Amino acid sequence: MRQASKLIRQHILALLSDGQFHSGEAIAQQVRLSRTAVAGHITQLSDWGLDVFKVKGKGYRLDRGFSLLDADSIRKHLDGTNRAVVDVEAVLPSTNTEMKKRIANNREDLANGDVVLAEVQTAGRGRHGRSWLAPVGGSLTFSMYWSFPDGYQSMAGLSLLVGLAVCEGLKPFGVDDAQLKWPNDIYLQGRKLAGVLIEVEGQIGATTHSVIGVGLNVCMPDGQYDVGQPYSDVSSFLGHTPDRNALAASIIQSLWKMLPEFTQTGFGPFTPHWEALDLYADKRIVLQMGEKRFSGIDRGVDASGALLVETQDGITRFHGGEVSLRGQ
Numbered sequence: 001m002r003q004a005s006k007l008i009r010q011h012i013l014a015l016l017s018d019g020q021f022h023s024g025e026a027i028a029q030q031v032r033l034s035r036t037a038v039a040g041h042i043t044q045l046s047d048w049g050l051d052v053f054k055v056k057g058k059g060y061r062l063d064r065g066f067s068l069l070d071a072d073s074i075r076k077h078l079d080g081t082n083r084a085v086v087d088v089e090a091v092l093p094s095t096n097t098e099m100k101k102r103i104a105n106n107r108e109d110l111a112n113g114d115v116v117l118a119e120v121q122t123a124g125r126g127r128h129g130r131s132w133l134a135p136v137g138g139s140l141t142f143s144m145y146w147s148f149p150d151g152y153q154s155m156a157g158l159s160l161l162v163g164l165a166v167c168e169g170l171k172p173f174g175v176d177d178a179q180l181k182w183p184n185d186i187y188l189q190g191r192k193l194a195g196v197l198i199e200v201e202g203q204i205g206a207t208t209h210s211v212i213g214v215g216l217n218v219c220m221p222d223g224q225y226d227v228g229q230p231y232s233d234v235s236s237f238l239g240h241t242p243d244r245n246a247l248a249a250s251i252i253q254s255l256w257k258m259l260p261e262f263t264q265t266g267f268g269p270f271t272p273h274w275e276a277l278d279l280y281a282d283k284r285i286v287l288q289m290g291e292k293r294f295s296g297i298d299r300g301v302d303a304s305g306a307l308l309v310e311t312q313d314g315i316t317r318f319h320g321g322e323v324s325l326r327g328q
Contacts, residue, residue, distance in 0.1 A: 008033065009041050010090035013050075013119070017137065019065020021058040048091065048120045050136050066137030066219075069119050070245055077249030082256045084113030092118040095143035096199055096213040103145065103201045103209050110145050110209075113256050117142040117248060138219040138233070140248050144212040146259055152200065152208045157267025157305025159184035160274050162196045162212055165258045167277060169251030173242050175234060179279040182298075182307045186216075187279050191232035193217055214251065218244055268303035275300040285309065287318055294318070 008031050015022055015030060024035040031038065042060055046052050051063035071088045078086075092098045095118050102110060121141050148154045163180045170178055179187045184196035197213035217233035219241050235241040262270065275281065280298040287294045287309065296309035296316070306317040 005041070005044075006091060009044060012038070012041055013045060013090060013136075014068060016045075016050075016052070016060060016062050017066055017068050019062055021055065021061045023059035025059075027060070048122060048136060062137075064137075066241075067244060068137075069117050069140075069248065071117075073245035074117075074249045074252070077246045078253055082113050084111050084115065084256070086252070087114075087116045089116060089118050091120040091122065092116075093122050094118075094213075095121065095141055096197060096211050099143040099145055099211045099213075100199060100201060103211070107209065110147075112146050112259070113144060113252075115142055115144045115252055138217070138235075140214070140216040140218055140244060140251070142214055142248065142252075144214075144252070144255060146210050146212060146263075148208040148210060148263060151205060152202070154263070154266065155198075155200070155208060155210060157270070157301075157303075158210065158212070158262070159196050159198050160301065160305045161258060161262045161267055161270055162198070162214065162255065164270060164274055164277070165254040166194055166196070166214060166216065166251055168258070169247075169254035170234070172250055173234070173247060174238055178277070180274060180277045181279045182301065183305065188232040188234075188237055190279075191230040193232045193234070212255070216247075216251070218242070218247065266303065267301075267305045271301060271303060289318070 011031050012027060015027060024038055028035045028038045031041075033041075042052055042054075052060055053063065054060050069088045071086045074086050074088070089098065095116050098116055098118075102116075118141050120136050160180070160183060163184060163186055166186050167178045167180065170176075175188065177188070178193060181187050181192075184198070185192055186194035186196075194214065194216040197215075199211040199213070200208055201211070202208040217231055219235040220231060220233040234247070258270075278298065278300060281300065283298055285296065285298045287307070294309060294311065294316070296311040299308040299310045299315060301307055302317060304319070306319045309316050309318060
């Protein structure tokens, strides 16, 4: 029953995605339900964060139309050398949660680079358990699987590498001046554009199975989201909304290109590329680690992805975890 409801809502979402009015009767005929049942499903769409307007005599429409994510469309933009699975789900609690579930249940069926994208996330997550708010049709949220045979220690710097890959994937669309904030945020014109969330499954001394989560703002409605900090989106920067399927393909392709080298060499060879995009390079910063605060000058990163901070006592290295970074 739950799967049937999910498919019905996916169908209704596809109908409404053109931004035009659709009568309740027409939708009911399409999904073969009563108009009362359709109204219930549309209420659920509203609960997912869609602005669905109802006008007497005209029917339902979204506040703005958008192109749905589509696995075949994404595949058409990929070069075809990697046969990893590209899967698009209409609704998921979180793409990271979904990929972790697949690791637990079907690990032998997964291949490096397998990716799942979601049109709607009902419980998206960022670092430190924060929510990741993503407007339907206005974001890219996906998770990729990648294994590391040499274990957890060989993943050092992974979130930084992913940030680099996102920046590379944005360049073909004219976004060529994005910057990176250690350890896992992408910024554009001083505002947050995207975030990375790495989660790990596996035991010490064995192959590590990583979930690489990416959330990118494509078209964020003005004033609709309070994320606790200034944010940017691709559409505002470009003056138009790019094809999200092509954008997803470009970032996925960038990850497929960079991750094999990272797996073999570690983060070291990528260090100068990351430092060239460092948002706070040579600026005074403050880091908070638990109850402790550290102040100094951002001097880049080392081969493990640790942040190098120049203090009165010399250079101190800071690794990931509960570390936050703010300009001072």
